[in-house]
Amino acid sequence: MELAEVLRARGLRLTAQRQLVLRAVHELGHATPEQVHTAVREVAAGVNITTIYRTLELLERLGLVTHTHLSHGSPTYHAAGADQHVHLVCRDCGAVDEIDPELLRPLADRLAAERGFQVDIGHVALFGVCGKCERCGDQT
Template identity: 70%
Template sequence: MSDLADALRTRGLRLTAQRQVVLDAVRELTHATPEQVHALARGRAAGVNITTVYRTLELLEQLGLVTHTHLSHGAPAYHATSEPAHVHLVCRACGGIQELAPDLFTPLAGALLANHGFAVDIDHVAFFGACADCRE
């Protein structure tokens, strides 16, 4: 049985083709906006419209199967929580995204907690700047 089916059953919900297709699209695309998920999912299951995608992404996030990060001023980008935790580096020039292990930011997170009582959710962190190629 899938993690999605188990999570849904514990809440008294059923597994539908649309829910599975949306989760599969997020896993396949990584860092996908709802519109990108919709574009992939609509060809794989009947009844997958953009409203279904938004509602399903919200449910999947409540179930702890996906999370989102704001990587631009537009729609959030979703990725599966089964992926290793990572911090995002977003190039403002080319739009490229690099992923870094969160342990690089452990000292910063520790300092923020110690000095300000603020616990950082590393999975939602995105740093914006210019990548090495665009800086040249």
């Protein structure tokens, strides 16, 4: 369903800012609110960071974007959809990679069976050192 349809179904207006924020999230892939703000300001200089945060929260409530925490800072947003993934975050260079969530399925199933805990795989981030940094010996 498109943004306009989702908003109309909830009795909300389609605004240029909402369109720009959603487009920026799609184009950037994984982006903090600050990165979305920078991208949106290239097109609409008057949009402030508060509008970005509020719009991202609304888009998440509408199921159009989702967030995860890839560092100690701001959450990182990406488009919601069937392409759930686990994030691999390099502590050295900050690179973010994605893996198929099915790799964690045995762990998620075990946690559900033994603890009754349902893992939200779309919010999982694993931290470590990427192969490039490991080969360069840049580990701390």
